[in-house]
Amino acid sequence: MSTIVALSTPRGRGAIGVIRLSGPSASSIVQSLTRYQHEFEPRKATLVQLHCGPGNTIIDEVLITYFKSPNSLTGEDLFEIACHGSPAVIRQVIDTSLSLGARLAGPGEFTLRALSNGKIDLAEAEAIRDLIDSQTEAAARQAARQLGGELSKALEPLKNSLLEVIVILESALEFVEDDLPAASQNEIEDTLKTVSKKLDHWTKSYAAGHLLHDGVKVAITGRPNVGKSSLFNKLVERDRAIVTDVPGTTRDTLTEAIDIGGIPVVLTDTAGLRTSVDDIETLGIARAEQAMSDADLILLVIDGSVPTTTDDEKLISDTANARRLLVVNKSDLTTFSPEAANGDTGLKVSAKTGEGIDALRCAILAAFDSKGVESGGLLITNARHHDLLARSKREVDAAIQLLGERRSEELILVPLHNGLRLLGEITGETTSEEILSRVFATFCIGK
């Protein structure tokens, strides 16, 4: 049985948000999240600090209540984490739990576990079933309103492309004695690559759309002494980070939750990236790299008062594929040149005087503007949809890999069917009968 996690209070801003974790590894996940040295006492609220995300920084103080199996709602080990209601913090906790082996709970899954573990009797089950019905209806109404069935419709061509390939491969191995046209490996590969690209695209639209709602993670990075910590202090509007002239002052990552234009942002200051002989600094650099890979947006800071160094150039190319803003700092100095960054134009700011900081805030918001993603106005906002699409993409990529290795059809078909099943969780399942129907409509089969 897997361990499931979900936000149990309504989404959006609230005073607190309660996250539930249930299952065999709930306990070890919570231990990792809290670094709590003792056993949690059942049925007692314990105040602990929560370590999450890059560098395992403390992001919140939370109340944790432990319900020991079998005396819990689900009958399994169950934890309720009551944290402050910032969507960004909540997302961070859930993300970290997922990385520690939990998975997102499906609709009604806590209740289902309660039922199967005998925590609810028949009468209660009747009531809950009605509730699930109404939830399904509500969900259906909501889906209809939000998307107008658009997501299913938008995914239809992808599903069709997948089916087309499945039909060709299934026919090839099922009807060996028939005189079928030889399948073109290149055409199949092209079709699958297009599907993968589109799935990737949809997945990214989730990032754009959903982050605005639940909060975004922004990491400030750059080589040492370009003014990252000053910029951090400016954005959080207080002297949180220690600022000196000595390169490499920031040894650890620092994280603050702030608000930009109503959007919750978790801002992380990182150690300057360079090759260091100092153990502590090296550790800080590793955490900085972790923060960069976790971030939804990277602010790459360049010192505009001096020519770019090879460290700068390396960072520019390393982050080229990430969602990134180039920030050229120190516009207050006389030697400043905004074109410093290798011809790339950056945002001109002075962390010292505050010049350009408002423009930077706007640019951070604009980076998550849904218009940046060509999705025809349709955004993936549901975590479950996002999860299914991302997993489907991985399956399609696996199929492309197997195709490249010239593997036999039945192997290539494993990830293809998986991918189709995952899409089917959104669009409705494709039965093997439907696949066969397509086979017969496409090819003249039969002795």
Place this chain on the structure above:
Amino acid sequence: MSFDEAFDVIVIGAGHAGCEAASASARLGANTCLITLNLDLIGQMSCNPAVGGIAKGHLVREVDALGGIMGRVIDQAGIQFRLLNRSRGPAVQSPRAQADRMQYRGEMRHTLEATDGLHLRQGKVVNLLLDGQRVQGVELEDGRQFLSSAVVIATGTFLNGLIHTGRRTYSAGRAGEPASIELAEALKNIGFPVGRLKTGTPPRLDGRTIDWDAFEPQPGDERPVPFSFSTDHISQRQIQCFVGYTNQSVHAFIRQNISESPLYSGKIKGVGPRYCPSIEDKVVKFAGKDRHQLFLEPEGHDTNEVYLNGFSTSLPAELQQELVRMIPGLGQANIIRPGYAIEYDFVDPRELGPDLQTRRISGLFHAGQINGTTGYEEAACQGLVAGVNAAFFVQRRPGFRLLREESYIGVLVEDLITQGVDEPYRMFTSRAENRLVLRHDNADERLRGYGRQIGLVDDRDWSRYTARRLRLEEIRAALDTTRLKRSDPQYAAVAGVLDTDLGDSISLAQLAKRPGVSADLISSLLPTRVHMAAHDPDLQSALADSLYAGYLESHNATVTRLFQHDGLRIPPDTHFGEISGLSNEIVERLERARPTTFGAARRIPGLTPGALSTLLVFLTARQRAAA
């Protein structure tokens, strides 16, 4: 009432379903009677003279593993064996064999006659004798009445059979044999929902009038792979088949005369299989294709009759003769028996439980084409399931069923009884979600144990199987423990051939997963203690396990996560109408299909996610309440 004879189990029909049913039932100790219209046509191959093929070959291997007889009989009567899909992975390879049609019948009859407790009777069953909702026996056309506690109906295309050639139609079960009209009426009168299906067969040619040089020979395998796990080798002399093609003038002629075809004149109401289309269908539906493939399949060593596979037709006989002569190489060919289409009744298989017993009449079992399937192999496996369960019914032993996760037979039975059929049902590997597990070569590892438990696998076969298991274990252990190291003399050559880095050391089991690694290569690397030829079936099985291990994990991860509740049982006394929150339409679908597991319910077309979650909650709650 007085009876002329009394048995435990009566099987009606001695085709591929009936023979398996009667053999299994008798060998399980039930006093069994097999009634056929013509004792000389036991085990008749009424369509193509071949057994097996992709997915069908899997079924035969499964029947054999369980202790059925089809595999042994075809191994005796097979005149050309081919393992299909050799170039693909082991899970989709499948054995196929051309049969000597007369020899197959002889071998089958001999097998049945040698079975203790099995009584053959010639006659025509016209009615079922009932005691309320229980079957009590059968009544024959000549007035005799046979008593029995269980009856298996395996009447093939005979139920209300109607043959079409051109505009002519006549009642028949097969060409030249009478249809079973009274029995069909009896089933309708009991209240069984009956539908109509259609199938067809091509003309048979006189081999002496064929210009064989105009066709491309298609030899069998040099080393025939037997169907039965009990067969050591194939001793029969092997023959060749031949491949040829139609041409545009054949197509033009068909189009000109299409109105003569009962398929297109509207005379045929039954639904035919899309994967076995008539030549008329091929020409009309795939008009863009400039030729269609044909196979010339000799029907046996002692006959000139040749089966023109791929040319199924119901055009008038005289047109068939003209048409055949337009095919390159058949300019002088004479038709011995014309092709025809046949319509017949089938009973909605959703009437059945997983033991193939009807829910309407206890002790009554249906197997084969009466359930809407097509194919000898599909029929045989149902015959086996029905025969075992008929005997168990009499002996009051609990019913025997197979799951779709462990066998193609399980897939077939579940599909039939929960989804029903719209067209003749044929097995395909794509119907099995667990395709990579359900290999033909491991059918014994999957099912031999069940066969033994049931009582159909004798001591000799069982010790043969346990010996094979020991060999497999030894090979698997050798594959896991033997490592190819960088320091080994063969390392460089292997890495070179595969054009990839293999690390410092790799186990043979891991190596076998790599693309391009052949059984020959692995065989050459095995320690001398277990060294064996690359074509050895045991080595092949062990390598297949290694090859698929990783994919099975990925498949299982997805499937278990999405379908984790599939195994949840739906008790037979469930009244779907009592589950509040289900629409009438959904209740109707569920009542018709009577799924026995949540997974089966999930596969019923038209069940909404909302309905499924309601059902799931209901079942979970009920299960708790019962515990």
